[in-house]
Amino acid sequence: MGVVQIVTATIAFAYTALAIGLFVRAGLGMLALVRLGTPDRTRQGDRGARVKTMLRESLGHTRMLQWTWVGLAHWAVFFGFFSLFPILAQAYLETLNPTWSIPWLGHWGPWLLVSEVMATLTGLGILALFGIRMFNQPKAHPVPPQGEASDAGQRDSSSRFENSRQWQAFYIEATILAIVLCFFTIRSAEWALGAIDQTWASPVSSQLAGLFSGLSEDALHTLVTVTAGVKILVSWTFFLMLALVPAMGIGWHRVTAFFNLYFKRHADGAVSLGSVKPMLIDGAPADFEKADPETEPFGVDVITDFSWKGLLDFSTCTECGRCQSQCPAWNTGKPLSPKKLVTDLRDHLYEQAPYLKAAATAKERGGDGAQIEPISIIGSVIDPDVLWSCTTCGACVEQCPVDIEHVDHIMDLRRHQTMIESAFPSEAQTMLRNLENKGNPWGENPAQRLKWAEGLDFEVPVADGGTEFEYLYWVGCAGAYDPKAQKTSRAVATLLHDAGVKFAVLGEAETCTGDPARRIGHEFMFQMFAEQNVEALNEVGAVKIVATCPHCLNTIGNEYGEAGGNYEVVHHTELLNDLVNAGKITPVEQHDGKLTYHDPCYLGRHNRVFTPPRELLGSFAEVTEMPRNSEKSFCCGAGGARMWLEEPIGKRVNRERADEAVATGAGTVAVGCPFCSTMLRDGVADAGREDVEVIDIAQLLARTQEKRAETAEAAAAGD
Template identity: 55%
Template sequence: MDAVQVIAAVVALGVAVVGLVLFVRAIVTIVRTIKLGSPDFSRTNDKGARTKTMLREFVGHTKMVKWQAVGVAHWFVAFGFILLVATLANAIGQLFSPEFVLPIIGHWWPYELVTEFFSVATIVGIATLIVIRQRAHPRKPERKSRFAGSNFWQAYFVEFVIIAVPICILLIRGFEAALTGHASSWSIHFAFSYPLGALFEGASHGALETAIVLTAAVKVVVSFAWMIVLGLNPTMGVAWHRFSAFFNIFFKRHADGAVALGALRPMTSEGKPLDFEEADPEKDVFGVSQVEHFSWKGMLDFTTCTECGRCQSQCPAWNTGKPLSPKLLITGLRDHAYAKAPYLAAGGGKTMEGEEKGSAEALAGVPAAALAEAERPLIGGLDSLGVIDPDVLWSCTTCGACVEQCPVDIEHVDHIVDMRRYQVMIESSFPSEAGVMLRNIENKGNPWGANPNDREDWMKNLGFDVRKVEQGEPLPEDVEYLFWVGCAGALEDRAKKVTKAVATLLHEASVSFAVLGNGETCTGDPARRIGNEFVFQMQAMQNVEVLNAAFEERQPGARKIVATCAHCFNTLKNEYPEIGEDGGNYEVVHHTELLSTLVRDGKLTPVTPLEQNVTYHDPCYLGRHNRVFSAPREVLGAVVDASPNATLTEMPRFKERSFCCGAGGARMWMEERIGKRINVERTEEALSTGAEVVAIGCPFCLTMLSDGVTGAKAAGTASDAVEVMDVSQLLLKSIQPAAEPAKPADTPLGNPVSAEEIGPNA
């Protein structure tokens, strides 16, 4: 080897040693920081299913392919990173001998073909991602970019490394082709690099060897410089996710791979579900008030964030000018956790009384920056240097768009609600109007504070009797469904029209059902989403007791409930099974699911043309949280098929990417003072389709979009003909003859329900 080659080898190996040391040190730092989180005993069950989920999500890129070109490009980059690792070992060998190849596989043509193919594919893939990133660069208006707030220098550095390494590989292969005489024609051994070999064919043997050593040295330096940068930046999620994502996916909430939506994680203390009858406020942790109160999985979530901004791009709060960005919330918690970690690792922390845990001797060696970070409150405004601003925390609608879109399975909603729990139950710090809602639930059994004795008023003047189950009594044997009306359906004027429509349709289809009437009370959904777990548990236990009594003589498959409210549906189906010793296990269906079955079975047949174009809004807690997308569309499709001049048009954002109405997360009862109103944004999107009917499947959405359409009419941006109607109202309108003669009151549809009582709501 000549002097140039020796110097190149020495420099490359020196960088490699430093890189390995810093890289290993950073791994130790990351693992120690993650372990500072509180226990979580629910993440290690069914390891076989978890392994399959992890492999399926990675190999299939199931989250990324939804974004088409981005997903395909990222797949090649991700697999290139893994499959090209062996070339780094080969390059290190070439620092000592230009002719060096890996034993056994070095000259094996499948290995060489895969290496060259993925080198080219990685270059094309990262170039595609670079172009996409630049096109989405946060220029004015900045908030429209999903990369707004991301660390751009980190992304640029990673992109440089990813494109530099395969270029070095192909150059080395080209030099090898010229050195071994394979440059004159195509060869399976140099399938993609032989044109480069042709360029270098005239060079001398010594020059080619020197070129190989120097290029190998560059490859080694670039690769280990990447490790140095990662080693110095353990919070560099855009790079570290290449390793942590596998673990984050493996330890996701559901072993089968389901998204962490639907039910909220139960409130825990030291990893165990909190029993309020036995909880000790002086020992147990109520929610999250300090970053170390997050579970180790939360810490892993923070570490894994790639800052891709997919959550941010879909967040209704961020898209309407509010301070909440799920991405920036997670990265803020990440930066805080790692800055505070030295203090926590030294035994620092606060007791429930606010006293210091760690000894003075142990904390003496903690850096001043970590001590200062430890003094920051987790929730607080600029005046208190809080990590998370209160307006960020209370802007969330818990719609789940962030969780749905995250390619590495970060569970944003659970973390937000955990922080809300502490603020509500311990600090009593939350929007004042939400306090009224909570008191109404506790005192009146509904969030509006309406008289609970009014829950049966909707049954008046239906033209047929609605069967009622008295509290504590079982359902009659001939009743198939218990109709859970819900607070809105029983007490809110617009939602009562939907309740009447559903009851009428079930009666018309000869479906036997009964209601609890005044025996119903709020499911507790608003209380749980705002963070008051105690009120939720109180409501849930009361309802489960009533429901279990009603279903006492029923086998599990016959404990059927139909609900019109997406939030009641979600709570009854997903959260009540955890309540009490036996749990509340029921077969819960949404009314659109039941109506879809009845239409499919011919028990309800649309015949009357509507002559109106329709668009459908997916309620978050029906669609994204519970994957009910087809049923309401099947009902609407049948209605439209009976109407030659009607169409069903999707909004730009629909199904998994549907835009929230703004009412979830107890936002229905909180003022929206910052930015544009979320319901106005969604209303404008609905009106942009040209539809004359905005169909919905949830009373929360009904209220929000009706208000949005009413406002648009007042502003002159919507026609007076535009209506907001539940799917059931449209179906009932379609199965009733347009000019129906008077019928006796005992016939199915011969009831005195007026169009105003079941008709449009805006």
């Protein structure tokens, strides 16, 4: 063994031991920090399903491939990072002796070809990712004149890398590229030495070998040894960096992402949010009859009030910015960036880590653990405007490749602010008072719940326990009281009646589902509404429910199970589409003019209902899609209880969506949600386009029936 081999091997093995030791220590430290979070027993069980989900989303890159070319490039780098491990193992042998290789595998033709292909794809993938990052760099913020304060709100909303730590990403990309270059240097040198002579197995290296044709055998041996040593140092420096920079989520996600995918909310891998994560106390859904806010956290105030899954989320963020790029708040000039929210919480967690661990150790040893003054997150780490800008649309969760649950963390923060601090937007006070006193956010008289049915040609049956019906029609507060939404309620009832569907309503027994209370953070009020409505639904024997409001659909179908109510809930567009397909409703005339469809967040992303509304519209109209549609649909701005809040910051979300709808050239915007209808109607009016109609799909379908009736009457008169 020569001097070069001795020095190189000594450095490589010593550096490896140091890096592994520090990395393991950092990993154990991260585990200890995550364990400081509160319990969450909802993540237990379904191990087989969780393993399948983790493997499918990691190996299959199912979330990454929503961005096709970026996803493919990342997939290549992902597989190269893990599949080329034997090449790293062989590098240790090459530092000892440049002619050594892994027995049986090292120079086996199929392995040479596979490793060469993977290295090539990895190199091309990392160059593509580097190019994408460079092309999408945030634009420089304008520098204010001397003496003037800079605008803290200045940012490049068009770049998803705004607020990302760019040096971390560039370092990792450079690391992977360096490893690929080392691979081809060693493989080409081995070809030049004659150690490999299978051109089919090394198509790239055989071509590069000519670069070393003038080197002697000793020089080539030295090149292999030194390059192998460099490869080892570069590889383990990555892990050393993780050990030295614990908050380096863009690097740590290569380790933590597998665990985050495994422990995601839906073990079966469902993307939809559906229900809000229930408020947990001691790891289980809160029971307010037993809960004590003096001793148990209601929502989240300090960082350790988050569950351990929340702390794992913060440590897993890759800072890719996909969530930010889709966020309606961020895209309309609001201070909320889902990415920055998570990274700010992560940075705060790691700033507090030494003190939190010391306090936990002291408590384990019998002390009170009060080593530091707890820091309230809202106001010191997260600005209140960030918290209340969220529409809970779920676009961030939909896009996150490592399944971070941004909306759940925002809801936990809101719960504490609302129920403990009473620190929520003042406009919400009226809505909450109306809910408490009248059972609806508008504050209307509960005795007027059936006013929408006045003037119909038939009597709407009210379920009383003895009424026979197939579907319980849940009208909802908007459908009962809002004049525009009442038209949708009448259209749905008429269509169901004409199609021969047996249905009934609760009438005055119906009250708000509690969705706005829950989304504003008032979990206690939500539970009261849930218990009251479940009791009413069970008393009349409701099994199948049809709802015109996606918020009602989501709450009854996904959240009432917590209160003992389990029902089959469908949206009115789903049921009407089935009736059209069955021939029980026959659209007659095609809709005049161009039409576009807006996906409600709580129908689409939250409950994966994308096709039925489009099929129903397709039976009598041609749909022109907006650029942002289906899973990537843009919010109307009403979700997360923002229907009842002012929007003083930035561009109004509904105006942004209205502008997109108008830009399609459509004269009609079809909707399937009363909140979306209100918001988009206001947005279109604000844009000065009174000629554009915003209307529910049911009303459009009912028009075709009215035209048929008019045609029949005219024909009868002619006879």
